[in-house]
Structure formats: C-alpha cells, structure tokens
Amino acid sequence: MAKIDFPEEVKLLIxxxxxxxGVGPKSAERIAVxxxxxxxxxxxxxxxxxxxxxxxxQACEVCGFFESSGIGCRLCADTQRDAAVICVVEQPTDVLxxxxxxxxxxxxxxxxxxIAPLDDITxxxxxIASLVERIADGCVSEVILGVGSDVEGEATAxxxxxxxxxxxPDLEITRLAQGLPAGGGLDNADELTLYRALDxxxxx
Amino acid sequence: MAKIDFPEEVKLLIxxxxxxxGVGPKSAERIAVxxxxxxxxxxxxxxxxxxxxxxxxQACEVCGFFESSGIGCRLCADTQRDAAVICVVEQPTDVLxxxxxxxxxxxxxxxxxxIAPLDDITxxxxxIASLVERIADGCVSEVILGVGSDVEGEATAxxxxxxxxxxxPDLEITRLAQGLPAGGGLDNADELTLYRALDxxxxx
Numbered sequence: 001m002a003k004i005d006f007p008e009e010v011k012l013l014i015x016x017x018x019x020x021x022g023v024g025p026k027s028a029e030r031i032a033v034x035x036x037x038x039x040x041x042x043x044x045x046x047x048x049x050x051x052x053x054x055x056x057x058q059a060c061e062v063c064g065f066f067e068s069s070g071i072g073c074r075l076c077a078d079t080q081r082d083a084a085v086i087c088v089v090e091q092p093t094d095v096l097x098x099x100x101x102x103x104x105x106x107x108x109x110x111x112x113x114x115i116a117p118l119d120d121i122t123x124x125x126x127x128i129a130s131l132v133e134r135i136a137d138g139c140v141s142e143v144i145l146g147v148g149s150d151v152e153g154e155a156t157a158x159x160x161x162x163x164x165x166x167x168x169p170d171l172e173i174t175r176l177a178q179g180l181p182a183g184g185g186l187d188n189a190d191e192l193t194l195y196r197a198l199d200x201x202x203x204x
Numbered sequence: 205m206a207k208i209d210f211p212e213e214v215k216l217l218i219x220x221x222x223x224x225x226g227v228g229p230k231s232a233e234r235i236a237v238x239x240x241x242x243x244x245x246x247x248x249x250x251x252x253x254x255x256x257x258x259x260x261x262q263a264c265e266v267c268g269f270f271e272s273s274g275i276g277c278r279l280c281a282d283t284q285r286d287a288a289v290i291c292v293v294e295q296p297t298d299v300l301x302x303x304x305x306x307x308x309x310x311x312x313x314x315x316x317x318x319i320a321p322l323d324d325i326t327x328x329x330x331x332i333a334s335l336v337e338r339i340a341d342g343c344v345s346e347v348i349l350g351v352g353s354d355v356e357g358e359a360t361a362x363x364x365x366x367x368x369x370x371x372x373p374d375l376e377i378t379r380l381a382q383g384l385p386a387g388g389g390l391d392n393a394d395e396l397t398l399y400r401a402l403d404x405x406x407x408x
Contacts, residue, residue, distance in 0.1 A: 002278060002282050002284070003303075004278060004279060004282075004299060004300070004303045005278075005300070006270055006296075006300070007260070007261055007270050007271070007272035007275065007278075008272070009253070009256050009257045009260045009261050009272060010257060010261055010270050012253045012256070012257075013253045013254060013256075013257045015253075016246075016249060016250040016253045017250070019246070020235050020238065020239075021231075021234050021235060021238045022231050022234060022235070023227075023235075027225075027226050029297045030225055030226060030297070031224050031225060031226070031227075032257070032297075033295050033296060033297050034224065034225045035224075035254060035257065035258070036257055036258070036261050036262070036263075036270065037263075037316065040255075040258035040259065042220075042223070043254040043255060043257065043258035044254075044255055044258060045220060046220040046221070046251075046254060047250075047251035047252070047254045047255045047258075048251070049213070049216045049217045049219075049220045050217060050239060050247040050248075050250060050251045051244075051247060051248055051251045052213050052216070052217075053213045053214060053216075053217045053236070053239065053240055053247065054239070054240070054244035054247035054248060054251075055244065056211070056213045057211055057213050057214055057240050058240070059240075059241075066210055066211050066214050066240065067211070068211035068212070068213060071211065074206060074208060074209075074211075075208060078206050078208075080206070091237050092210075092237060093233045093234070093236075093237050095208060096208070096209070096210070099207075099208050112241065
C-alpha cells in the first residue's frame with residue numbers, strides 16, 4: 001500500500017502558508033484546503049495582490065509608513081501635519097487607529113517592530129537611526145512613544161526614552177497614558193492595569 | 205490635513221487576506237505588514253505556490269481527495285487498498301492523520317465539509333451523491349463515518365447514517381469511537397465526553 005501524502009503542489013502551498021505570522025500548521029492546511037476548494041479565481045486574485053504589493057509598496061525611508069512607488073509617502077507629503085510632534089509606533093498598521101481618534105495632528109515614525117531579545121529583535125533591527133536623524137534635523141519638540149504596553153513595548157519605550165534624552169536634552173518625551181480601557185469595569189482590570197491607572201491618576 | 209489611509213495596493217491585499225478562513229481583519233493587517241516587510245521573494249514564492257495549486261490541484265471526482273493534474277488521485281490509484289471499507293471524512297486534510305495511525309487500509313471519501321445550516325451548508329453542497337454512487341457500484345461492505353464529534357459532525361453523521369441505511373440495508377455503517385482522549389485525566393474531560401465514554405464503555 002503506497003504511502004498517502006498530499007500532492008507536491010499542496011505541500012509547497014502549505015509550507016509557504018505556515019510561515020505567515022499567526023498561521024500554524026493546522027491553519028495552513030485549512031487555508032490550503034479552502035483555497036483549492038474555491039475556483040482558481042480567488043487564488044489568482046490574492047496571488048496578484050501579493051505580487052503587486054511586493055512590487056509597489058515599500059517602507060518610506062523617512063517615517064517607515066507604507067509608501068507606494070511613484071506616489072510616495074502620503075504622511076511625509078502632507079504639509080499640514082504638525083512637524084514639531086512625532087508619534088513613534090511599532091508598525092505602519094498602528095497609524096490608522098491613532099488617525100481614527102482624530103486627536104493627533106503630528107507626524108508618525110514607524111519602528112518596524114519592537115525590541116524583543118527572545119525573538120532576536122535588537123535596537124539595530126528597528127528604524128531608530130532614521131528617528132534620531134529626523135529629530136536632529138531640527139524642528140521636533142515632542143516625541144510621543146506610542147508603543148504597546150506589554151513587556152516588549154515597555155522595553156522599547158525605555159530604550160528610546162534613554163537614548164533620546166541623552167542625545168536631545170531639550171526634547172520633550174512622552175508616553176501614551178496607561179490605565180482603564182474605555183468601558184471596562186474595575187473587576188475586569190488586571191492588577192498591573194489598576195496599578196498603572198492609580199499611578200497615573202489625574203486631578204479633576 | 206489629508207485623510208491618511210493605506211495605499212490602494214495594501215488595502216487590496218488586506219481585503220483578500222481577510223477572506224481566508226480563520227484570518228480576521230487584525231490578522232490580515234499583520235500578515236500584510238509582514239509580507240511587505242519581507243523582501244519581495246517570499247510574496248512571489250507564495251503567490252506562485254497558490255497559482256500552481258489553483259491550476260494543478262482539484263478534488264478527485266470519485267473520492268474527493270486532492271488530485272494533481274496529469275498524475276491523478278493517488279488514493280483511487282492504489283489497488284492495494286481494501287475497497288470494501290470506505291472511511292467518510294470531512295476534508296482531504298483529515299486523510300493524513302488517519303493514515304498516520306496505520307490502522308486503516310480501506311478507501312476514503314472526502315465530503316468537502318459538513319452539514320452546517322448556520323453557515324448555509326446543506327447536504328446538497330457535500331460530495332454525498334458520489335458516495336452513494338460508490339456504494340451502489342458494488343463491493344463496499346462497511347462505511348465508517350469519520351466526521352468530527354461536534355454538533356455539525358453529529359448532524360452529518362446522523363444524516364448520512366439515515367440516508368445510507370435507507371438505500372443499502374445490508375451496508376454496515378459505523379462511527380469513530382468517542383470517549384476520553386489519550387493521555388487525558390477524568391478531571392480534564394467535559395461532561396459530554398465522559399457521558400460518551402461511559403456510554404461506549406467496552407468489556408475487558
């Protein structure tokens with residue numbers, strides 16, 4: 001009895017899908033089955049969308065946001081933004097949620113990740129040199145550290161804060177407030193969140 | 205101040221990725237960022253693997269397993285398999301785990317899903333007609349219902365069992381045993397699992 005295995009094409013597809021972030025071996029198989037079950041149009045459309053992005057999109061050299069070949073970075077091109085304030089975020093995808101608040105009119109700087117020694121991501125892997133360059137160029141008065149509030153986010157914020165404070169003594173360095181999320185009761189908040197909410201309490 | 209959004213190419217990519225099973229809006233963004241962050245090679249390789257599968261792979265008309273154009277279905281081509289027993293599974297990906305047990309030498313029949321009215325999947329959407337045809341063709345003496353043990357799996361098993369018993373009075377219809385999973389203590393088992401384990405207890 002011959003050993004049964006997926007056809008080579010399917011194995012190749014699963015091997016590639018497995019490498020996507022958040023996609024494990026089981027999900028990769030499920031996605032492969034789903035893709036093959038669809039008629040070929042969807043696979044081809046997705047394949048084309050991927051190749052188009054791979055060809056046309058890169059990180060803006062200045063701020064790290066998505067930049068489309070020929071069009072350039074829309075963030076850097078926008079002269080109405082307040083160039084004196086830069087919000088430092090981990091990924092380009094963090095920009096849109098902040099934009100949706102409507103509360104921020106400054107520029108952004110996407111690091112491309114956060115310091116995570118366990119994943120072998122060191123400060124050298126992040127877009128920190130270009131951040132220093134932007135600040136050294138002149139008119140930046142405040143840097144908001146808009147990184148996450150988990151361990152790696154904290155480590156990244158501390159690293160950047162030390163680095164920037166050392167290089168630019170006059171620069172104001174702030175961090176997004178931490179505390180109770182909107183709509184959350186005290187009974188749902190973990191200890192650390194409550195601690196930080198207490199620590200950062202504001203006078204009314 | 206212009207409204208900031210992702211470039212069109214990125215929006216298109218995210219829109220496509222979001223449709224994959226188990227990939228929500230957040231995962232789609234994460235995968236898109238990751239894909240764009242890699243150099244273009246990976247995107248192109250994955251795109252090629254998808255197009256290759258879309259072009260070369262289809263479901264075998266007889267058993268529903270993956271069939272590679274030109275090579276045909278390896279399951280149906282294997283003459284050493286016991287044609288008298290068919291194990292009915294939901295997806296082609298369910299075949300490999302069963303094969304790995306080494307305990308089954310018969311044929312398979314992949315339904316392509318399970319009956320799930322909430323997802324609009326009715327018996328007509330499944331490969332049931334070809335199953336009936338295979339059994340009607342003759343030499344099948346046992347059908348093992350190898351579908352999952354969740355609600356939809358149960359519904360599918362019940363539907364098939366009624367249908368096949370009505371059409372083929374001499375056919376033996378069995379279902380995979382349900383009970384404690386290997387290595388699980390009683391304290392980890394839920395009520396229904398324990399109920400089924402009791403119900404299906406075997407004399408030693």
